[in-house]
Amino acid sequence: VASARREIDRAIAAGPDSVESWLMKGELDLAMERMDAAQMSFERALAIAPDLTGARIGIVRSLLGQKKGAEARAAIDALRMELPDHPVIYYLDGLLAHQRGELEGARASLRSVLSLQPDHSPTQLLLGQISYVLGDLNEAAGLLTKHVNANPWHIVSRKLLGAVYLRLNSPERAVAVLAPAMGEGGGDPEYLSLLGTAHVRSGNIEMGLELHDRATELAPRDVRLRTQAAIGRLAGGQRELAFGELEAIVRDTPEYQIAELGLILAHLRSGSFERAGKSATDYTSNHPDSAQAWSLLGVVQERQGEPGSARDSFNRAIGLGDPGFLARLNLARLELIEGDLDAARSHYEHVLSSEPSNAAALVGLAALSFGADEEDKGLGLLEQARMHNKSAVAPRLILGDYYMQRGRAETALEVAREVERIDPKHEGAAILVARALLGYAPAEAAASEIGELAERFATSPHLFYLLATAHARLDRLGDAEQALQRALELRPDFVLAHTGLGGVAIQKGDEDAALAVAARLMRDYPELPAGHLLRGEVLLATGDYEGALSANEAAFELAPTGTHVLKIYAVQTQMGDPAAARRTLESWLSDNPDDMQVLLVMAWVQSRAGETDAAAENYGRVLKLDPDNTHAQISLAWIYHRQGDPRAVELAEAAYKGQSDDLSLADAFGWILVRNGQVERGLQLLEQALRGAPDNDDRRYRRAYAFARLGR
Known part of the structure; x- marks a missing residue:
């Protein structure tokens, strides 16, 4: 740099009116972050060549570097008169908006740059960073991947992309992005810490902890890196060592709240509620004006079975401003538990008045709407949460389940695929995908993909149960039985899997084995209807209609639901008593007029009997509930x-x-x-x-x- 400066100074001395020399000097000053000197150099170039656009752009960059926002704004607007719709104008707009903290405005301007010049690397990097901060992780990943591919040596973009993948719960991809830069980043403690975290979360604990150790050796006073190393030790099973390190960080650096937060959360996850309570109390003592501290104390107190104390702590946090609405959302949940739905609704609406796209509040209001039979409103709130929160898992899982319950498996599968993209390791997403495949995809294709999911989530009893269902539909009863046995190995009290074994026995024609399963279920789970339902299914298959009716009525007594009503109706129909079957439906609908399953069957019965007006009325009622x-x-x-x-x-x-x-x-x-x-x-x-x-x-x-x- 010194040599370059000397050469430029000699060139200017030899030719003081050389525009190129002054431009080079300005660029060098920018690179060295000598912003006032850069401005002077570009102004000298502009004095020599008043129409020189490059010099005027350099002046704007210098003003931005000096944080002279008003002057930069005026200079950009003047440039816009000459270069309307030029990508450089949108880029400078984006830089200024970013500097002012106007992230959405910066984002819009930078997107305009890429619409005109898709491969502009500086824009890809800055927009990727902004998208990361705004939580649009998929956009950030796409932009930063392009930047890394175009600039493989750029350690900053690699680190940022690695952080994005960690937030997307894709640690293997984070490793793949970060590891190639070991040569450039081996002396960068932040890089080593990121790569260490990625290895730990990928299951390569030993390598991850080694990298964390190297990072803290290079920067022993960096509490952020020490905290990450301690969290890595927690994942590696070194709990007491990790707790000790976090406690030391809190003791040595009380102003660094993230370590205190990490310590409390670590105690909660390990079930150490007493230690969590002490740490949370210390947190509020160290930071009595921190809303986050009081919110977290409230969470701990609730876990300790002290809802009154938790309520007081949440209200204290609200009085301190409650940034992020953690306290208010938890207080809303407490109100729901205690049955005060109006108070819960008020809290959710308060959150949305300040942050209309808050996913947790939208989901909470949606649940209240569904509970009040306002299905359209609830569905709209969930779709709103989905649209405005591109990385939010909870509203998508609830939406997917809603669509499955309405028989819209194709839409549920679309939503489930979104969750898979957001969090490839989310077991709930995999289960939703499997359920939707069973309802939508061809049987062979469904069995194949569900089998792959069960391999990926090898400790999920639900996925093995769903795999068994897929095999049973293809009459692969041995495979179905094997999958159910695996589900029960993982969770011996999984009632659905026990019932599934009984169903497989029925398909095999082994009624005695199925009845034995039913007897075990009635003995081990007398409060559940599962054993009676299975017994009813076996007896119905063998032609014992009276026994089947008795079994299904016993199931209904334990759990009076529309599904069980329809089983009783089916048995009565097969017994040749359609009048009794119809009375069963009518009796249920007199008390449960909005049960769509039963309404549909009642409408079918009426249509078959020539009662078309009554049938049309009931089909219309269903469409009011589910258009x-x-x-x-x-x-x-x-x-x-x-x-x-x-x-x-x-x-x-x-x-x-x-x-x-x-x-x-x-x-x-x-x-x-x-x-x-x-x-x-x-x-x-x-x-x-x-x-x-x-x-x-x-x-x-x-x-x-x-x-x-x-x-x-």
Whole structure:
């Protein structure tokens, strides 16, 4: 640098009017962070060549470096007059907004740069950093990956990308990004600490702890790195050593709150509530004006079974400002536990008044809406949380479960895939994917992917249960039994897996084995209906209808639900007593008029009995509860079609659009179109349906009828 400066000074002495020399001097001053000198150099260049855009851009960069925001703003606006929509203007706008802490504004400007110049590396780096801070981790990962690929030597972007992957819970990818820079970063303690954390979280504990040790040797007074090393020791099972190090950091550096926070959380995770309580109390003593300290004390007190003390601590935190709303959200949860729904709603709404996209508050309000039978409102809140929180897992898992309960497996799978991308190691996401595959994908494909998930999450009993379900559907009963046994090895009290073994025995024709499983369930879990339900299923399969009815009634007594009502209805129907079966449905609906499962069956019964008006009314009730219910849509469409009501077309189309891959819906919608005069369009759908079942006589007749209408 000194040599370069001497050469430039000699060039200026030889030719003081050399624009190039002054520009080079300005760039060198910028690189050395001598911002005032850089400004003077660029101004000299501009004095020589008043129209020199490069000098004017250099002046703006110098002003930004000196944090002279107002002057920089004026200079940028002047440049914009000459260079409208030029990427450099948007880049300078982004730099200024970032400097002022206006991250969303900076983000918008920098995105404009990339729309015009996609490979602009400085923008990729800065926008990646901003996206990381704003929590848009997927965007950050994409931008920083491009920057690293274009600048493989750039240690800063590698470190930032590694941090992104750690927050995305992808430590293996963090290792892959960070490890190649060991040559450049081997002397950088922050780099070593990041790589150490990535190795620890990837399961390579020994290597991770070695890297943490190297980092703290290089920077023994850096409490951030010492804290990360202690957390690494916790993961490696060195609990007491880690606790000792965290306590030492707290003692030596009481102003560094992250170590105190880490110590309390570590005690909580290890179940050491007494030690957590002492650490949390010390935290509030050291930082009596910290809302975070009081919030955390409240969390500990609640875990210790002291809700009154927890409430006092949360209110103290709220009085101190409660940044992040940790206290208010926990207080809302306490209100829910104690049954004060209005107070909980008030807390959630207060959070949203300041932060409309807060995922926890949106999810909380959604739960209250579902509890009040306001399904549309609850669904809207969850979708809002999903849209505005691109890395939030909780609203997506709840949404996915909601869609599964409504029979919308394809939509549930889409949501589950989002969670997989956000957190590839999230077991809940894998379970949701497996459930959705069972409801949507072809049986063989579902079994294959669920098998892969069970291998990845080898300690998940739920995934092995779902794998068994997939095998059973393909009549691979030995594989199903093996998967269920594995689920029970992982969780011996997994009632669903016990029931599954009974179901496999029924499929094998081994009723005695199935009855033995049912007897064990009734003995070991007398408070649950599972044993009675399994016994009822076995007896029904063997033709013992009275016994099956008695077993299902016993299950209903333990758990009076619509699902169990339908089992009783099914047995009564097979017994040849449709009147009793209908009374069972009517009795349940008199007290539970919004049970959609039972409403759908009741509507079907009424339709079969020729009571079309009553059936239409019940299908309409279902659609008020669930406007996208495909079964109700197509069933009501058929009723309207038979009545000559043109609303049949609209309903059939809605059903088809909801599940356009369902050939039976294509057939129904196509036929309704043909009979309502839209023959060409209807014929296309009828042919689509027939291609899936070329030997189906009904579908062949309907296509022939459409041909005849067209004179073909």
